Structure formats: structure tokens, C-alpha cells
Amino acid sequence: MRILLFGAMGQLGTELQQALSPIGDIFPFDIHNLNLENTVEVRETIHTVRPNVIVNASAYTAVDQAESEAEKAFTVNGAIPALFAEEASKLGAFLIHYSTDYVFDGTKGVPYLEGDETNPLGIYGKSKLVGEEAIQAGDAKYLILRTSWVYSRNRSSFVTKVLEWARKQEVLSIVSDQVSNPTWARTLANVTAELLGKGMDCLREHRGLYHVAGNGYASRLDWAKKIIELDPNKHEQKVNEIVPALTSDFPTPAQRPLFSALDCSLFQATFDIPLPKWEDALKLAMNE
Numbered sequence: 542m543r544i545l546l547f548g549a550m551g552q553l554g555t556e557l558q559q560a561l562s563p564i565g566d567i568f569p570f571d572i573h574n575l576n577l578e579n580t581v582e583v584r585e586t587i588h589t590v591r592p593n594v595i596v597n598a599s600a601y602t603a604v605d606q607a608e609s610e611a612e613k614a615f616t617v618n619g620a621i622p623a624l625f626a627e628e629a630s631k632l633g634a635f636l637i638h639y640s641t642d643y644v645f646d647g648t649k650g651v652p653y654l655e656g657d658e659t660n661p662l663g664i665y666g667k668s669k670l671v672g673e674e675a676i677q678a679g680d681a682k683y684l685i686l687r688t689s690w691v692y693s694r695n696r697s698s699f700v701t702k703v704l705e706w707a708r709k710q711e712v713l714s715i716v717s718d719q720v721s722n723p724t725w726a727r728t729l730a731n732v733t734a735e736l737l738g739k740g741m742d743c744l745r746e747h748r749g750l751y752h753v754a755g756n757g758y759a760s761r762l763d764w765a766k767k768i769i770e771l772d773p774n775k776h777e778q779k780v781n782e783i784v785p786a787l788t789s790d791f792p793t794p795a796q797r798p799l800f801s802a803l804d805c806s807l808f809q810a811t812f813d814i815p816l817p818k819w820e821d822a823l824k825l826a827m828n829e
């Protein structure tokens with residue numbers, strides 16, 4: 542199987558390089574060897590590699606910066622996935638793409654289902670929604686995996702930031718009114734490998750959009766507390782108090798959904814792939 546991987550050096554892409562290597566030949570691309578804004582080169586690359594599967598882990602993920610770089614965000618998150626879908630269709634390749642809980646406005650109050658109404662609050666969410674819709678409108682066979690609060694220990698993430706703050710500050714102030722599913726990038730990569738292991742017929746039969754994230758949900762405050770508790774190098778910590786704060790205490794350029802937890806039961810039932818509890822995944826990630 543020839544797997545063309547975009548976003549290969551991101552949190553998820555790095556894990557995908559490992560997880561997918563037993564499954565096929567991976568052709569990894571990232572901004573260092575191919576800027577996705579150069580669409581001519583992107584098309585040429587796809588034609589040269591002639592993949593069976595395109596896995597798109599690339600994205601413009603700077604949520605706040607997107608507010609002032611809308612054109613870039615819409616290109617990388619909207620136009621490029623549309624191009625992937627078009628080329629995948631021409632080649633008969635399968636497309637695996639990732640999207641975000643930020644397509645929702647966070648007002649539902651219980652975990653979101655795949656068919657719930659979208660209403661992104663910021664440019665990042667809007668641009669990701671354009672990408673979803675373009676893939677859905679095209680002819681390619683695809684899986685869109687909507688996920689949330691992705692972290693890894695290898696790149697800057699909420700987990701690495703909390704560990705850093707805990708070593709510098711005695712008191713941490715963390716928002717308690719943002720709630721979603723913390724998702725280890727490795728979980729998502731392993732799930733992607735399991736999906737490909739099920740074979741193309743299965744993926745084609747069950748193509749569509751699914752929610753895939755850490756099992757269960759938490760506030761950022763609960764998540765931070767767990768990170769600090771599971772830190773294997775606790776002796777390095779300076780923190781002795783973690784206090785709840787509100788999103789409104791930390792004004793940011795982009796508005797974020799408050800309750801954007803994803804209900805992942807459709808994915809688990811359809812593919813018979815259980816998703817680990819977010820706390821269990823975090824425990825493994827912390828003991829790396």
C-alpha cells in the first residue's frame with residue numbers, strides 16, 4: 542500500500558509515521574519539503590507518488606493567529622483538502638482527513654454527535670468546516686475523523702505547557718469552563734492504523750464522517766490537575782496550588798467553544814475499535 546502523508550512533522554503526523562510504517566510504504570511530506578500553498582507542486586507530488594491512500598494530517602492549527610491570517614487558514618484547511626479529494630477521486634485513492642470539535646459553537650451542553658448542527662465561532666473552525674464540506678461534496682471515498690484537544694509530548698501542546706508552568710509557578714490558574722476530550726496524538730495514529738488494517742472494502746463501505754477522540758471528557762482544569770498528578774518528575778515541580786479560572790479571564794483573539802466534547806460511539810460501534818479513556822492514554826503518554 543502506498544500511503545501519501547501530509548503534515549508528517551506535526552503532532553499527529555509524527556505519530557502516523559510510526560504507526561503506519563508496518564502497513565505500507567509511507568511518502569511523508571511537510572512544510573519543509575512541500576508548502577501546501579503551492580498547489581501546482583502539491584498536484585505534481587500526488588501524481589508522482591500515485592498513492593492508494595492519502596492521509597492528511599496537515600492543518601493550519603494556530604487558532605488565534607488564524608483570526609489575522611484568514612486567507613492562509615482557508616487555503617490550508619479548506620482549499621487544500623478539496624484538492625486532495627479531487628486528486629484522490631481521479632486516482633481512485635482513499636482519503637483520510639482530520640477535523641475538529643471547533644466546528645461547533647459549544648452551546649449544546651452534552652457531547653456532540655456527527656449530525657449535530659455546526660456553527661464555528663472563529664476562522665480556524667470555519668476554515669476546517671470548509672475542508673469537511675468540500676470533501677463531502679466531492680467524489681472521493683473518504684473518512685473524516687473529527688477529533689479534539691490533540692496533544693503530544695514531542696511538540697508544544699497543552700500537556701507540555703502545563704508541565705512547563707508547573708516548574709516555574711507556585712500557583713496555576715487554569716480555565717474550568719472549557720470542556721472537551723483530551724486526545725493523545727498516538728491514540729489517533731494507532732486508530733488510523735487499525736482502520737487501514739481493516740482493509741479498503743471496509744473503509745469504502747463505512748466511509749463518512751466520524752467523531753474520534755479520547756474516551757470521556759474533562760475541563761481544562763481537570764486535565765491540568767491530572768497532568769500534574771501523573772508527572773513522573775514531580776520533584777521538579779514548583780506548583781502547590783491550581784485554581785479555577787474563566788475563559789473570559791484570558792481574552793484571546795479567537796473565541797473558543799466552551800463545551801465541545803465529542804460523542805464517539807458511532808465510530809466505536811461501526812469499526813469495532815474501542816477508544817481508550819483519556820486518563821489511561823494520558824498515563825501512558827506521561828510515562829514515555
Ligand SMILES: NC(=O)c1ccc[n+]([C@@H]2O[C@H](COP(=O)([O-])OP(=O)(O)OC[C@H]3O[C@@H](n4cnc5c(N)ncnc54)[C@H](OP(=O)(O)O)[C@@H]3O)[C@@H](O)[C@H]2O)c1
Pocket residue numbers: 548549550551552553554571572573575576577578597598599600601602617639640641642669688689690691692696726
Ligand atoms: N491540535 C489540536 O488540539 C487539534 C484539535 C482538534 C483537531 N485537530 C486536527 O487534527 C489534525 C492534526 O493536528 P495536529 O495537532 O497534529 O496539528 P499540528 O501539530 O499543527 O500539525 C499540522 C502540520 O501541518 C503543517 N502545515 C501547516 N501549514 C502547512 C503548509 N502550508 N504546508 C505544509 N504543511 C503545513 C504544520 O507545519 P508547521 O508546524 O511548520 O506549521 C504541521 O507540521 C489537524 O487536522 C487538526 O485540525 C487538532
